[in-house]
Amino acid sequence: MQLLAILLAYSLERSVTLSRNLHWRRIVLRWQQWQAKKTQVGSDSQEKIAEWRQHLLGEVVWAVLPALIITFVVVLVDSFLLSFVIGVLALLAAMQCGQARAAYKAYLEAANSGDTGATAEQLRQIRRASGHQEAAPVHDLLLWIHLRYYFAPLLYYVLFGIFGVLVYATLRDMKHPRNKAWDQLQLIVHWLPTRIMSFGFLMVGNFGKALPVWLSSVGNTPQNNFAALSKVANAAEQLEPSHEDDVTSTALTTVALMKRNLLFFIVLLAVMTIAGWF
Template sequence: MMLMSLLLVLSLERLITKSRYWHVETYAAMYRRFLNDKGWLKEESSSAHFYFYLLLPAVLLGLTEYWVLGAFLTFVEQSIVLFICVGCPALRATYKCFLNAADRGDLQACSMYTDQLGHCGASNESDGTATAEGKSFGQHLTWLNYQHYAAVMLWFIAFGAPGAVFYSLSRSTTEALCAENHPLRDNAIRLMFALDYVPVRITSFGMLMMGHFSRALPEWLKHALQFDISAYDVLTQISSKAEMLTPEEREQQTKNAAVEPKVLVKLAKRNVIFLLVITSALTVIGSLA
């Protein structure tokens, strides 16, 4: 069932332009407003309460699946929830705008679109090819692609629709708290570090399998059990090793800033296929339902 849901949702996500009502950010924002209106998301809220509020929707969904829905209705519900959680229309729009700006040779616009892809804790300054922390548009894009596709898929594979809801709600809340510089921001970042620890290493392993294995494997082994490096750095460093630009592509990159993002997007797409293949194999041998 999970494999069928993944194949169905990923196919539809590529074919259909989703409105805001078919994206998790809309409902995550509504849930945060509800918590704020009730006074449950205050600055003095404890970490335990904060984590409980993020986990609550996933728990309620899981109980509904177990006690109310049958097998077929659960399949329909899980497919709908996954369709809402996966993907990011804003990210896709920004990527298209960046490609258009790169084709025009508009480096100032490229810089603006690179800044728009900043993650929590990232610098807001960019020179069009890298932010102050040394990450390019393509590397930022690889990270956000992971957060909105690979990580959601892995949480869905592991825990079904409740897992996808919990991860997506936690990610959206972390981004919102970072933007507001909310006192609970550090709690949210710690939670996302824990939620991303295993999925980002699985995803980066898929990238080295789909990219340059011998060049990326030492980097993956170095970070496999590290607890003092962010998931963002793990993914971007390994992806840059797995898919390095050729001399011809580096020369083209000086003239067209879209070369590197296109190369890394192809790697990310191959990685999604790799995850689907592994899911298929696990389903065949009976490890997944």
């Protein structure tokens, strides 16, 4: 069932435009906003809840409540069809990154037309869509977008089902306090998807060159996930532009690498499903 849900979700994501009200980011942010307004003025218990939500743990618990409720209903009903439909919808809601796709297309158009100003602006839009705070090359940003919106939801759905993909999307998209504890939580959440996705680069790229880099990323636990993903990808495939004026081939090469990587894991999942491991 999981394989069919993943294949259907990825197919629909390419061909169907989901209403913004069904994007999981929109659902989570509305939920948090409603909760904040409800607890601003109220009884003593509501004030205590508001005070508890000032801490990261309380904020996370309140944010993941929609995921918990949906999972509870699916388990309670215990219907194969309902689980399949909700699984597809959960993946679709978590994979929505229209801003990044539009910015990427505009980036290629601007670069091909030689408009350096528009190219730089679209690169900023891609960085904003990626959620990465610091400036980075386009291929690194595309890798990070693919990890956050495609590979990580797939992985957490395979491992933990509907609950996994919705909780991950919640932690990715929720309004959060900017502090060291939140950064540590993001490091933990993205650690496994980064290492597994980068392992795929070994299989579809230069294995001998990328293997030592991948092993280093696994052993050095404090390493930044963004940097780890970039280093392995650059070792598996030549992503750096050959000259300064070449601003499109590196993006196209990165997208091709990510497509091969995703296909590898889908085939692997299909083989494991046939073997009865899933």
